[in-house]
Amino acid sequence: MIGRDRIQYKSPDQVRLMRRAGVLVGQTLQRLRESAVAGVTTGELNALAERTIREAGATPSFLGYGHPPFSGTVCISVNDEIVHGVPGQRRLADGDLVSIDCGAIVDxxxxxxAITVVVGDEAQADPADLDLLRVTEESMWRGIAALAVGERLHAVGAAVEDTVLGADAGYGIVEEYVGHGIGTEMHQDPQVPNYRVRDKGVRVRSGLVVAIEPMLTRGSAQTRVLADDWTVVSLDGSRAAHFEHTVAVGDDGLWVLTALDGGAQRLAELGAAFAPLG
Structure with missing residues (x-):
């Protein structure tokens, strides 16, 4: 159902179908997290992702998307690469920060x-990198918890920004790339900023499904796109992190479709209602 605000609101049955796609994406990212070790190439991780998705009878969302067509099944962005990194021959090393963004289509x-991981033993990682990961993921969950029927959509970005500013670490919040509606297309209305804006946004309704995806850097929020026309890097070379989940809003609460537990644990910790559909 398309509302007057041009948002595709989903029925309970459609949300259940999206959960199938979400679980597959979550399982794929779990495999990639375990496989992102020193010596592996980003191309090898990409091949694992494609194999996992296709063996489940699904289709990669990203492959062939856009102009020029994206050549990977997943986006893999390393260190100062923020988002849309193109998989290839790059070999990972201990201490690398690796963001992996995955999409799949089911029926x-x-x-x-998306997740960001540090390669190798966390005990040997740069503590500043680990703090960046922690704050980025926490800001995503705080943004998710701000979603509720009757509230304004842009409360999400306000919650993200408040979390980042509360860390008092001087992180840059990337503004050029934002969250989005999702359903029968990967990118739909509405856009969901990861920062506070003057406009409060539409009033949240049951059936809204959005992807919440903050991206932070350890320095400047300014970005540039590399010659491949896809890979986005921080302008000052600072390291970056990116986390994302697809979330369905219902009258009784939230269902994080790409979290394997549906978001039950983190929503409970944040006092947000968890409402999976049977």
Whole structure:
């Protein structure tokens, strides 16, 4: 159902279909997290992702998307690469920060999620990198918890920004790339900023499904796009992190479609209602 605000609101049955896509994306990212070790190439991780998605009878969302067509099944962005990194021959090393963004289509419905991991033993990682990961992921969950029927959509970005500013670490919040609606297309209305804006946004209704995806850097929020026309890097070379989940809003609460537990644990910790559909 398309509302007057041009948002595709989903029925409970459609949300259940999106959960199937979301679980597959979550399982794929779990495999990639375990496989992102020193010595592996980003191309090898990409091949694992494509194999996982296709063996489940699904289709990669990203492959062939856009202009020029994206050549990977997943986006893999390393260190100062923020988002849309193109998989290839780059070999990972201990201490690298690796963001992996994955999308899959099941029966015409999309799921979209991203994680950032540090390669190797966390005990040997740069503590500043680990703090960046922690704050970025926490800001995503705080943004998700701000979603509720009757509230304004842009409360999400306000919650993200408040979390980042509360860390008092001077992180840059990337503004050029934002969250989005998702359903029968990977990117739909509405856009969901990861920062506070003057406009409060539409009033949240049951059936809204959005991808919430803050991207932070350890320095400047300014970005540039590399010659491949896809990979986005921080302008000052600072390291970056990116987390994302697809979230469905219902009258009784939230269902994080790309979290394997549906978001139950983190929503409970944040006092937000968890409402999976049977």
């Amino acid at each position: 015409g419905w999309h799921g979209d999620s």
